[in-house]
Amino acid sequence: MTRTALYTGSFDPVTNGHLDVVRHACRFVDRLVIAIGVHPAKAPIFTAQERSEMLEAVCGPIAQEEGTELLVVTFDDLAVQAARRHGATIVIRGLRDGTDFDYEMQMAAMNQTMAPEVQTVFLPASPLVRPITATLVRQVAAMGGDISSFVPAHVAELLSRKFRPN
Template sequence: MTIGHKAQKRIAIYPGTFDPITLGHVDIIRRGARIFDHLIVAIADNPGKSPLFSSDERAAMVRHEIEILETSPDSQIEVITYDSLLMHCVQAQGASVILRGLRAVADFEYEYQMAGMNQQIDNTIETMFLMADCVLQPIASRLVKEVAFYEGNITPFVSPHVAQKLQQRMREKRREAMIPSS
């Protein structure tokens, strides 16, 4: 950096479905907020994935988790929803980095391919990977939902607030499953 020039604000987007947000996601948000000046948690509105919660419900859960998150006073974390190509969202937000969390080798293979595609779309935007905390590596939203559906203990994987929301939604799903179709 040249003396006399103002440093550019480092803006990153952490995209995902967050259906629901897990402790693994919260860990990546907390750590990402330490690295970037402005971290945008971008919740994908992708009906093709058949999310359990609406994008507004997921955004509300993420906002709740961020409010109780202990971060530096300088950390700026924002939550948005998007229903476009990720790269268009990144460009519209003025971000220069896509932040992705990795749990396992299988995640890396998929994420590496996505990073390559994204680079072909806009090579000025970097992808940065953060490894999940070792304790949190096995947590996946898909598995948490399955445990919740069968009334298993989900408290090691999500916050109490999210656990309550997820358990309520799964009670509704189980009731729906018991109603015979006409």
Template sequence: MSGTEAKRIGVYPGTFDPITLGHRDIIRRGAKLVDELIIGVTTNPSKNPMFTPEERMEMVTAELAEMEIANARVVGFDALLMKFARKQGASVIVRGLRAVADFEYEYQMAGMNQQLDDEIETVFLMADVCLQPIASKLVKEIAIYGGDITPFVSPAVRDQVNARVETIGKRGDY
């Protein structure tokens, strides 16, 4: 990249509660498409988060370090995505798709986001086939009911989720 070319910045937004192997796959692949990938950890009280925004940022930062992706960083935000993306200098929003239901929702969001700022493109990446069923909500539910989440998250995240479940109490222990 010469000194006159603009740096291509992408934003991969999400709650990451917790970060899953599916998220890691999208981060790894998304980082190849841009000069810098900002993983935007957002608040979303409607999703009933298990972890605080600060804990989620720390979790994603640790996963990023373990993945050794040099052109990515974690930033927290609590604002409209397009305002956040513009503030970061992003020209691309990276979104992962698992299934048709994801596409319908993401397609509508991309249309709304384009209305808010038509200079920022949304790029959809299909989740790896073996990772498509993974969703943070389901990972939490499996853990809360005493199931093994090892196939869905890294060992470090598994330990954090299991520790949190121990503090809030498992269900299904009867």
């Protein structure tokens, strides 16, 4: 039986925190589906295609090293619907702190009610990546700050292009 997990997020941009979650998730699943949430009300800095390419570039080697099949998709419905569509029985959620925990527990309870066959698994962030959020990375990058310790080098280069003065 293939153990398939779904890891959702906006990934705008992909951070070292996301990679930490992927690394840990790949250690206990056979197949990891990274699902990029696409919502018309949000205005991301990277297109869904750009985020997909970023994820494949930086997460692909991690999955390959762990012997895990990786699939990157987009979704615009409920996470549990995306999980069912991709045969995932696990939803992966990363936790940085108590605030994340409170919010994620509420989401897990809602998801369990809607899809009892899908189990949420929380993965605590490693200490070095706990303070990293995509929002803060975007803010620092937009103001010309050094983001090299928060994102993979490939992503840092893409961000510098997005925020380069014309």
